[in-house]
Amino acid sequence: MRDTSTITAPSASRHQPRTIARVGFIRALIVLHRVYGRRPLRDRVHTLVRFLTCPMLRVLDAVPHSASLLDIGAGHGVFATLVRARDARRVVGVEPDVRKVRPIAGVESVIGFDDVVTGTFDAISIIDVLYKIPIADWDALLIRCRERLAVGGILIIKEQDPTARIKNAWNALQERIATALHLTLGESFTYEAPSAFLSRLTRLGFLEARSKRIDFGYPHPHVLYVAKRL
Numbered sequence: 240m241r242d243t244s245t246i247t248a249p250s251a252s253r254h255q256p257r258t259i260a261r262v263g264f265i266r267a268l269i270v271l272h273r274v275y276g277r278r279p280l281r282d283r284v285h286t287l288v289r290f291l292t293c294p295m296l297r298v299l300d301a302v303p304h305s306a307s308l309l310d311i312g313a314g315h316g317v318f319a320t321l322v323r324a325r326d327a328r329r330v331v332g333v334e335p336d337v338r339k340v341r342p343i344a345g346v347e348s349v350i351g352f353d354d355v356v357t358g359t360f361d362a363i364s365i366i367d368v369l370y371k372i373p374i375a376d377w378d379a380l381l382i383r384c385r386e387r388l389a390v391g392g393i394l395i396i397k398e399q400d401p402t403a404r405i406k407n408a409w410n411a412l413q414e415r416i417a418t419a420l421h422l423t424l425g426e427s428f429t430y431e432a433p434s435a436f437l438s439r440l441t442r443l444g445f446l447e448a449r450s451k452r453i454d455f456g457y458p459h460p461h462v463l464y465v466a467k468r469l
């Protein structure tokens with residue numbers, strides 16, 4: 240049986256990231272420093288590397304303003320922290336790796352898999368998580384996402400584009416090292432070409448599914464998918 244529990248961070252704290260109208264790069268670093276600055280060195284390095292190697296601010300642009308957001312596979316909560324710091328109404332991060340989950344002011348952190356979360360959200364984000372899950376399980380997860388989205392809600396997925404050969408080779412090497420060092424859960428490395436993934440989203444009933452490469456200036460072939468629930 241899966242080990243699940245909920246840690247709700249205190250609503251008021253001097254570590255509460257300030258609300259920032261527009262999270263620019265430097266401001267985001269300041270917000271992250273406030274949240275992670277007192278964590279163990281390993282966590283500080285991990286969160287900084289995540290932020291520097293993943294175009295999270297480009298993903299953030301896809302999140303509607305003042306939305307409620309569920310972040311699936313939230314890791315240490317870097318993206319949840321940034322969404323919260325911008326203007327979210329509510330942010331829930333769900334993450335199965337108990338080593339990564341610590342209270343973050345303004346973020347409801349849940350230890351477990353996505354199916355432990357109830358209620359509906361304006362947006363759901365899944366950032367660099369799908370590739371850790373066997374492809375045979377993707378439809379079930381995406382259908383659960385559809386059910387957790389409010390009508391008109393937005394599904395936001397960040398993955399790697401396997402059709403970008405050079406950038407993808409670098410990505411595969413880095414993932415093997417991270418898994419060998421036990422820095423992340425999950426063994427599977429499943430990637431799908433953007434055209435096939437967009438067809439999958441459409442087949443599962445999502446509307447206006449579109450993809451966009453957001454990897455300019457990054458060594459990895461980051462691709463963003465956005466789709467809407469009818």
Ligand SMILES: C[S@@+](CC[C@H](N)C(=O)[O-])C[C@H]1O[C@@H](n2cnc3c(N)ncnc32)[C@H](O)[C@@H]1O
Nearest residue numbers: 289312313314336352366367368371372424425
């Ligand atoms: C590369 S990390 C990304 C973490 C976070 N989304 C970020 O962008 O920093 C992948 C995360 O997916 C989580 N994960 C692995 N399998 C999962 C599953 N079946 N459901 C939800 N999360 C999962 C891992 O524990 C890990 O924290």
